[in-house]
Amino acid sequence: xxxxxxxxxxxxxxxxxxxxxxxxxxxxxxxxxxxxxxxxxxxxxxxxxxxxxxxxxxxxxxxxxxxxxxxxxxxxxxxxxxxxxxxxxxxxxxxxxxxxxxxxxxxxxxxxxxxxxxxxxxxxxxxxxxxxxxxxxxxxxxxxxxxxxxxxxxxxxxxxxxxxxxxxxxxxxxxxxxxxxxxxxxxxxxxxxxxxxxxxxxxxxxxxxxxxxxxxxxxxxxxxxxxxxxxxxxxxxxxxxxxxxxxxxxxxxxxxxxxxxxxxxxxxxxxxxxxxxxxxxxxxxxxxxxxxxxxxxxxxxxxxxxxxxxxxxxxxxxxxxxxxxxxxxxxxxxxxxxxxxxxxxxxxxxxxxxxx
Amino acid sequence: xxxxxxxxxxxxxxxxxxxxxxxxxxxxxxxxxxxxxxxxxxxxxxxxxxxxxxxxxxxxxxxxxxxxxxxxxxxxxxxxxxxxxxxxxxxxxxxxxxxxxxxxxxxxxxxxxxxxxxxxxxxxxxxxxxxxxxxxxxxxxxxxxxxxxxxxxxxxxxxxxxxxxxxxxxxxxxxxxxxxxxxxxxxxxxxxxxxxxxxxxxxxxxxxxxxxxxxxxxxxxxxxxxxxxxxxxxxxxxxxxxxxxxxxxxxxxxxxxxxxxxxxxxxxxxxxxxx
Numbered sequence: 001x002x003x004x005x006x007x008x009x010x011x012x013x014x015x016x017x018x019x020x021x022x023x024x025x026x027x028x029x030x031x032x033x034x035x036x037x038x039x040x041x042x043x044x045x046x047x048x049x050x051x052x053x054x055x056x057x058x059x060x061x062x063x064x065x066x067x068x069x070x071x072x073x074x075x076x077x078x079x080x081x082x083x084x085x086x087x088x089x090x091x092x093x094x095x096x097x098x099x100x101x102x103x104x105x106x107x108x109x110x111x112x113x114x115x116x117x118x119x120x121x122x123x124x125x126x127x128x129x130x131x132x133x134x135x136x137x138x139x140x141x142x143x144x145x146x147x148x149x150x151x152x153x154x155x156x157x158x159x160x161x162x163x164x165x166x167x168x169x170x171x172x173x174x175x176x177x178x179x180x181x182x183x184x185x186x187x188x189x190x191x192x193x194x195x196x197x198x199x200x201x202x203x204x205x206x207x208x209x210x211x212x213x214x215x216x217x218x219x220x221x222x223x224x225x226x227x228x229x230x231x232x233x234x235x236x237x238x239x240x241x242x243x244x245x246x247x248x249x250x251x252x253x254x255x256x257x258x259x260x261x262x263x264x265x266x267x268x269x270x271x272x273x274x275x276x277x278x279x280x281x282x283x284x285x286x287x288x289x290x291x292x293x294x295x296x297x298x299x300x301x302x303x304x305x306x307x308x309x310x311x312x313x314x315x316x317x318x319x320x321x322x323x324x325x326x327x328x329x330x331x332x333x334x335x336x337x338x339x340x341x342x343x344x345x346x347x348x349x350x351x352x353x354x355x356x
Numbered sequence: 357x358x359x360x361x362x363x364x365x366x367x368x369x370x371x372x373x374x375x376x377x378x379x380x381x382x383x384x385x386x387x388x389x390x391x392x393x394x395x396x397x398x399x400x401x402x403x404x405x406x407x408x409x410x411x412x413x414x415x416x417x418x419x420x421x422x423x424x425x426x427x428x429x430x431x432x433x434x435x436x437x438x439x440x441x442x443x444x445x446x447x448x449x450x451x452x453x454x455x456x457x458x459x460x461x462x463x464x465x466x467x468x469x470x471x472x473x474x475x476x477x478x479x480x481x482x483x484x485x486x487x488x489x490x491x492x493x494x495x496x497x498x499x500x501x502x503x504x505x506x507x508x509x510x511x512x513x514x515x516x517x518x519x520x521x522x523x524x525x526x527x528x529x530x531x532x533x534x535x536x537x538x539x540x541x542x543x544x545x546x547x548x549x550x551x552x553x554x555x556x557x558x559x560x561x562x563x564x565x566x567x568x569x570x571x572x573x574x575x576x577x578x579x580x581x582x583x584x585x586x587x588x589x590x591x592x593x594x595x596x597x598x599x600x601x602x603x604x605x606x607x608x609x610x611x612x613x614x615x616x617x618x619x620x621x622x623x624x625x626x627x628x629x630x631x
Binding site: 020024080081082089092098099150152157172173178182190192287288294 | 380384463498
């Protein structure tokens with residue numbers, strides 16, 4: 001018993017390494033189990049390793065004394081949450097990629113053969129290339145529009161809101177307390193042929209102008225690309241507006257005063273002081289808007305037509321209606337990889353450390 | 357001249373912000389308005405005549421009410437689990453830098469930079485390949501906790517960033533056990549942040565459509581019910597329930613703001629008395 005204690009004391013100074021190691025091993029075990037790396041009896045071994053690691057850390061904490069407990073505590077606190085994410089976020093990504101490279105015997109079979117079936121990817125690109133392009137194009141336009149609308153509104157609230165700041169901020173958030181789907185369906189009513197906007201445009205004789213601008217098609221506003229982009233812009237506007245507001249709110253007004261005291265024009269003060277300092281907000285807002293917009297299928301479904309479908313519509317259709325899991329998984333994988341690549345590039349060029 | 361131009365620009369910007377706010381409220385106005393409509397056909401999209409009937413019978417659509425109840429149950433359970441797991445991560449991350457914390461930060465941000473459709477479809481591929489659980493209540497809860505944990509951990513961590521950890525040492529110096537220190541010092545101080553995170557997680561969960569859609573099986577949550585109804589028949593009760601949720605959250609917001617102002621006023625008065 002004494003020997004064990006001495007041993008424990010020796011380990012306890014390096015307890016943080018043990019804690020981190022145990023966490024990583026347990027996470028890998030769960031990914032292996034969830035993603036089905038091994039079959040049959042080997043899985044029992046994995047479960048055994050998992051149990052040993054968890055019990056081992058507990059034993060170390062019990063015999064290692066207060067110093068070991070202090071070093072182990074953060075890993076213990078994080079373990080349940082991170083293991084949940086290992087099993088239900090990391091392992092699924094693995095199984096997604098795996099199924100994207102598998103073939104299915106028939107449409108209704110549940111058996112997959114993993115055989116490096118790259119044809120799923122060539123099928124995804126050849127059949128759904130247009131949907132990929134539209135997803136990224138619509139998401140990009142919607143992101144630019146959310147900046148164009150969200151930035152001035154955030155600016156006015158942050159710098160001229162005064163004592164009504166919180167009320168105005170509340171007004172921005174309140175519309176988003178109603179369900180996402182109901183909001184989008186409401187837009188389909190507003191944009192409908194007999195809806196208010198089209199009626200006003202018709203009575204003002206502006207339909208031709210809007211058709212020229214390619215916002216309307218054949219006298220219709222609903223079921224056009226503009227409607228889909230408009231819906232995306234509306235639904236993701238707060239994700240742009242709020243981060244911009246937070247970064248504008250942090251700016252010390254004295255900096256702007258200093259600039260104008262030094263004979264800077266208000267425009268130059270904005271361009272050289274306020275705008276650069278608000279970039280972290282624009283950066284975070286762009287990620288929070290572009291990523292969900294590129295994967296969305298709700299707006300395209302309720303506000304678009306069959307020629308405005310985005311990649312989300314195709315994934316949803318192939319996965320849930322056609323039961324074509326391999327091709328749907330291939331499309332999901334391509335979307336995930338391209339978004340990750342875009343985020344990394346974007347972070348490299350415009351990055352701030354404030355994201356995490 | 358210059359001042360006139362800058363004043364014009366100023367007013368122009370304010371008008372633009374006003375239009376922006378009006379734009380945000382356009383569909384909301386329509387949703388509330390059409391909750392008082394008496395629709396002729398299956399679709400509640402053309403204004404017919406004013407009625408209170410829908411508001412007097414908000415729960416007359418059994419499938420809609422059942423879906424709402426299901427959503428509330430799923431979100432409540434998922435929020436409790438994710439708030440506990442996420443707050444534990446945040447507490448661990450906020451004390452000091454330790455080995456591996458940057459990798460863990462990355463793991464927490466990843467679900468936020470992954471499109472929902474990828475999260476939903478990949479989790480569904482995990483459930484497809486096993487025989488332990490069927491798609492339904494449990495898989496939806498698992499899915500919701502998965503994306504909520506990140507939000508909770510990051511929100512709580514941001515809220516307790518400025519926390520003075522030496523207070524814990526002070527408690528320990530005064531002879532408090534670690535558990536007593538946590539219960540009487542740490543927990544009350546981090547509680548507001550945890551509650552804010554739980555509220556956010558609940559809001560995200562109850563409105564989630566895309567991830568739920570992939571992992572629901574035949575279980576119907578409120579958003580799924582609306583999605584199904586939109587293709588067949590949209591009863592005005594959907595508008596009534598949506599308006600109720602809206603008014604309830606507005607009321608909560610107003611109460612919260614008023615209470616915040618009052619406590620600020622109390623603090624200001626105490627400050628004066630101190631002088």
